[in-house]
Amino acid sequence: MGMNEVIAGLDIGTSKVSIVVGEIGKGDGLQVTGVGTSLCTGMEKGMIVDMDNTSGAIASALKKAEYMSNKKIAGVYVNISSRHVRFVRSRGTVGIPGHDGVITHEHVYEVTEETKKPEMTPDSKILDILPVQYIVDGYGKIADPVGMEGSRLELEADVLVASTTIINTIERCVKNAGLEVKGLILEPLADASAVLxxxxxxxxxxxxxxxxxxxxxxxxxxxxxxxxxxxxxxxxxxxxxxxxxxxxxxxxxxxxxxxxxxxxxxxxxxxxxxxxxxxxxxxxxxxxxxxxxxxxxxxxxxxxxxxxxxxxxxxxxxxxxxxxxxxxxxxxxxxxxxxxxxxxxxxxxxxxxxxxxxxGKSKFIGATSPIYSLAVGLVKYIYENTYKRESSDFQGRVTGRRYRRRRSKKAPVFVNKIKQVLSDFF
Ligand SMILES: Nc1ncnc2c1ncn2[C@@H]1O[C@H](COP(=O)(O)OP(=O)(O)OP(=O)(O)O)[C@@H](O)[C@H]1O
Ligand SMILES: [Mg+2]
The missing domain is CATH 3.30.420.40 (ATPase, nucleotide binding domain)
Incomplete structure (x- = not known):
């Protein structure tokens, strides 16, 4: 992980696509260093209805964003409408070895994996896992169990799933524009990071x-x-x-x-x-x-x-x-x-x-218009939930549909920012 790591967000909207480039600087946190927008008519009501038009618009927005930020973008985090996302309440459990073992980031990673159940994904994929509460030896409502002692760690979480068809269409469009989809983020979560x-x-x-x-x-x-x-x-x-x-x-x-x-x-x-x-x-x-x-x-x-x-x-x-x-x-x-x-x-x-x-406007100069809140939020959500550095060496966030084990001391880590309670969804 070098300094000035880049996070790029792609908002595919009904009127336009926008790409926002964020860079993680040394002391001053996240900076927005590039914005690219292009009119797009390929998306309607959260559904891609014209793939060629959408890919073309993404490619043109990408060009502008790369030019402005002077960075080559390989992958993007992309918005997904709540229209397509289902929430499944789930629970995972892991045993902590040893007598009164200390809970580490690795245990949090393992228990998060345990919330993924095979029955969730016959025709769908998991997008994100939002913790509701951790339970240590029966004591619940814990926001962050790392460092606590116990023999049994449970996690109650909302697992966000979306249909494979929807995801594949988005991924193909983005791929045709020369980009990899690094993760799909539910729109209100991204917006919240930018403006609330x-x-x-x-x-x-x-x-x-x-x-x-x-x-x-x-x-x-x-x-x-x-x-x-x-x-x-x-x-x-x-x-x-x-x-x-x-x-x-x-x-x-x-x-x-x-x-x-x-x-x-x-x-x-x-x-x-x-x-x-x-x-x-x-x-x-x-x-x-x-x-x-x-x-x-x-x-x-x-x-x-x-x-x-x-x-x-x-x-x-x-x-x-x-x-x-x-x-x-x-x-x-x-x-x-x-x-x-x-x-x-x-x-x-x-x-x-x-x-x-x-x-609600983001505070980043050049991207303060409410039409950019979502693209900025995609970047900020990833920054806040994945990249903010803590004293540990473990990244447990599932955004991007894959966990990565990080061994470097400066690696991104799990920051349990948005704990979820979604009881009465939809
Ligand atoms: N100055 C303005 N006055 C009034 N309306 C405006 C103005 N500027 C933009 N809009 C409206 O904002 C809308 C576009 O907003 P936005 O960019 O947030 O949508 P989008 O993300 O492309 O679409 P969606 O989120 O529905 O997929 C359009 O309906 C446009 O007419
Ligand atoms: Mg929008």
């Missing part, structure tokens, strides 16, 4: 990533992911409503949404505004798009507002339905571009939810 504060994770919060085609909702409490929900609605629905309602093409609707948002702008005296110049900067195919438009912005905002209100109402409904509403209702963190980037959306959220959502 320790307090929010501990005291409870709802993390909502509204993207272009979908919404991923994760509920955190006491540092654990308690609940996830995939919702098939995103920012594209706002643009689509606008396109249908104003009888304009989708690209122009998208431009109007981004430029005018839900309120405030310079309108002509008659309340309309000429948006033909918006077309000018884009290459639109239809001739009619080259004609000047007079768009009624008030009408456009009415249409957008109705959809945004509905989206927040769905989010509110899902929080309530999770059963965690009362405990975590005090904090909603919004990320992804679909609502967090839309001017005026926070105020609508406040009205509908009864509280002001916070916009």
């Amino acid at each position: 504060t320790k307090d929010e994770m501990e005291q409870g919060c709802v993390l909502v990533n509204v993207g272009a085609g979908k919404t991923e909702l994760g509920i955190f409490q006491k540092g654990l992911l308690k609940y996830v929900k995939y919702i098939p609605v995103g920012g594209d629905h706002i643009s689509n409503d606008l396109s249908v309602g104003l009888n304009i093409n989708f690209k122009l609707a998208e431009e109007i949404k981004r430029k005018y948002g839900l309120w405030d702008s310079d309108l002509d005296n008659d309340g309309t505004t000429d948006v033909s110049y918006l077309n000018y900067n884009q290459s639109y195919d239809a001739d009619i798009d080259k004609q000047p438009y007079d768009i009624d912005i008030d009408r456009a905002r009415e249409i957008m507002l109705a959809r945004v209100q509905e989206m927040f109402a769905i989010i509110k409904h899902e929080i309530k339905g999770s059963g965690y509403g009362d405990n975590v209702g005090s904090r909603v963190v919004l990320t992804g571009g679909g609502l967090a980037m839309l001017q005026g959306a926070v105020q609508v959220g406040e009205e509908v939810l009864g509280q002001t959502p916070r916009i």
Whole structure:
């Protein structure tokens, strides 16, 4: 393990793919040194529907990220939607040899392996193992048993599994772009690493990533992911409503949404505004798009507002339905571009939810936009769970679907950051 080890995250989204390059420096922890983005139409609602388009977009984002970071990227950690991931509660047990033997990282590794049961994986693969609690000689609720004395170590954990078909498609797409998939990370876990504060994770919060085609909702409490929900609605629905309602093409609707948002702008005296110049900067195919438009912005905002209100109402409904509403209702963190980037959306959220959502951004310069939170989070999640160095020489984290034994003193080790309690999943 040399210094300046590189971790790369690849977010395959409905509107774009992004690659973020992180480097682990000497004293100052993780730095983001490269970001590459490319528009992508090969992904829909968390499913790859066009492999060639997706691979092409990944290759082009990779080029940009490598150029900016001046690093050659061989492997990436990739997002996977909660739509595809199943949680299986499991238990493992190992005996600690000797009288009152001391529990080591190696025992933690062994007991984690024991939670993998063959019946979990007929047509699926294990993505990650999230510890709920360790139990030493019958005493439970232990977060980190290393260094404790005992004769029997148990682990209760949530094993994350996804279908082989879904995983293979992602892997093939990434491989066609010249990259190896080092691991697949559940979206809300990655987002949380990028944008949630320790307090929010501990005291409870709802993390909502509204993207272009979908919404991923994760509920955190006491540092654990308690609940996830995939919702098939995103920012594209706002643009689509606008396109249908104003009888304009989708690209122009998208431009109007981004430029005018839900309120405030310079309108002509008659309340309309000429948006033909918006077309000018884009290459639109239809001739009619080259004609000047007079768009009624008030009408456009009415249409957008109705959809945004509905989206927040769905989010509110899902929080309530999770059963965690009362405990975590005090904090909603919004990320992804679909609502967090839309001017005026926070105020609508406040009205509908009864509280002001916070916009979740990563702190890394060059990647602070909510549309990059997931790609940054993929890197940070791996950094926090695998690479942060401790006094031991053992890496026990399963992310990446394989454990590696490390003998070097400076090797990455298991850091039991996210302990899991997922009782009432889905
Ligand atoms: N300035 C803006 N104003 C309004 N909406 C915006 C703005 N910038 C981006 N968006 C919207 O954000 C969405 C894209 O967000 P994001 O990049 O998080 O999605 P994605 O990750 O590609 O998709 P998904 O997560 O659904 O697969 C699009 O719907 C886009 O219209
Ligand atoms: Mg996304």
